[in-house]
Amino acid sequence: MAGSLDSSAPGSPSGSGTSHPGARFGLPESGVGAVAGFGRRLAGVTLDWLLAYALTLGFLGLDALGGSAIGWWVWLVWAVLTAVPTALFGMTPGMVAVGIRVARVDMAAVVGFRAVARTILLGLVIPPLIRDEDGRGWHDRASATIVIRSRA
Template sequence: MAGFLDSWTTGSPSGSESSYPGERFGVPESGVGSVAGFGRRLAGVTVDWLLSYALTLAILGMDALGGTTIGWWVWLVWFVVTVVPTALFGMTPGMVALGIRVARVDMAPTVGFRAVLRTVLLGVVIPAVIRDADGRGWHDRATQTIVIRSRA
């Protein structure tokens, strides 16, 4: 099974040993640029979801809370709030608040269109909670990205 997953989730060769998360990508062990912890990542996406709820209610009105499609509207707003800033700047509003950002493993300046696939997989949730030794979920492995700290 590991061989199958490694075939489409390149960027973290299985079997290679490292002394800290992100070492194989050349990121520091701690401080700015080091791998962001799961708590910061979870808090960042939570801020983005809450912002998406607020924006959805601002657009649709409070009457939308009783509707059956509110969840889909929130997901669509969250998708836009996540994809656009991640593609352009490498961070969402929640990531800015928590001091983290998304970077490509080749350290290219922008994430670009990889943000679309990354966000779709993050929205499915399961790939995000199954993580490797570097703390990267399947959504990061599939898009060859890593979440790092942008401030101390």
């Protein structure tokens, strides 16, 4: 199952060179600490969105489903649910579920305030889809972070 979550997507790094994604940051080619695949990342953010949706409906009630502001409330709850745990622990509930975490490229222990900018760019949807040879989207490049596997 892990292999299906790590499958490559269009625009993902190719194995044409002698190095692997994350090599320039000193990351291993596979296993714990390796660059997380697009599938795991997508699964993690999807779980976080679903959790944000459930929390929002829990606070606003099911009547909010017909309202025009529900999308903004879900986005706000998701942003807090993403930025705060990422800044403090390097992972969100969805990331914990799929075995990935955010790390700074300088490998400092805490992601810190840069998680806020990363979350805002991630919430714009397009920046994460435009990826470099290490699988980092614009949101990761702007915040000097990289998403790595926290378990096999």
